[in-house]
Amino acid sequence: MEINELRKVDNILMRGNSKSNETHPMNGFLVKSIEPIEVSLSKRKLVLSPEVWPVCFVSNHEEFTIPSDVTIVMVENPENFIFIEEQKEFFEGMRPLFTTYYPRDTHRSLVNWLETLPNAYIHYGDFDIAGVYIYQDIYKKHIKGPKKFFVPKFIDNRFLWIGGNKKYINNQQLMLPVVKVSGDTVQLVSNYNKLFVYRYGSKVSSLNEKT
Numbered sequence: 086m087e088i089n090e091l092r093k094v095d096n097i098l099m100r101g102n103s104k105s106n107e108t109h110p111m112n113g114f115l116v117k118s119i120e121p122i123e124v125s126l127s128k129r130k131l132v133l134s135p136e137v138w139p140v141c142f143v144s145n146h147e148e149f150t151i152p153s154d155v156t157i158v159m160v161e162n163p164e165n166f167i168f169i170e171e172q173k174e175f176f177e178g179m180r181p182l183f184t185t186y187y188p189r190d191t192h193r194s195l196v197n198w199l200e201t202l203p204n205a206y207i208h209y210g211d212f213d214i215a216g217v218y219i220y221q222d223i224y225k226k227h228i229k230g231p232k233k234f235f236v237p238k239f240i241d242n243r244f245l246w247i248g249g250n251k252k253y254i255n256n257q258q259l260m261l262p263v264v265k266v267s268g269d270t271v272q273l274v275s276n277y278n279k280l281f282v283y284r285y286g287s288k289v290s291s292l293n294e295k296t
Contacts (some may be wrong), residue, residue: 113144
């Protein structure tokens with residue numbers, strides 16, 4: 086096999102090996118709005134509205150600009166992002182433009198775009214440690230404008246909206262640190278763990294009785 090033919094084979098193998106390519110084909114990010122917002126894309130004025138543009142994919146983020154009074158809302162959960170219209174009461178009093186988190190290297194396009202903006206930023210992440218990590222380590226340090234982590238609020242004074250679902254907390258109470266749960270059992274509770282102390286046998290010293 087000649088050298089030129091070997092080079093052709095190498096090129097074919099490289100193109101077919103997706104793991105050797107560090108650039109993800111989805112190099113950009115999704116945006117959507119719940120009210121008309123005028124934006125500029127490639128020096129053209131566009132109006133993003135849910136009726137005309139339910140979801141828009143931005144590939145050339147270098148030429149994508151938005152008004153300064155628009156608040157960027159990062160919705161980490163894809164289901165929340167798709168059905169964000171059902172949660173519009175959370176964002177009353179602002180002009181939100183929603184985007185969503187995508188792992189791997191594609192979030193760099195969004196980060197690079199956010200670094201150029203003075204707009205306010207709200208991170209609507211999953212209400213867990215991973216959600217806080219994504220906000221703190223990936224996005225927060227790149228935001229120039231006001232920023233905050235969105236904490237779900239109560240709906241109808243009963244439900245807490247978490248991960249696209251209504252969570253109901255019924256008679257939530259704090260446990261006492263030391264509770265005698267039976268004649269020979271004591272429950273100990275801290276911020277980190279819960280354990281039980283059991284007493285065995287019939288012989289009890291006067292010191293233990295006082296304790």
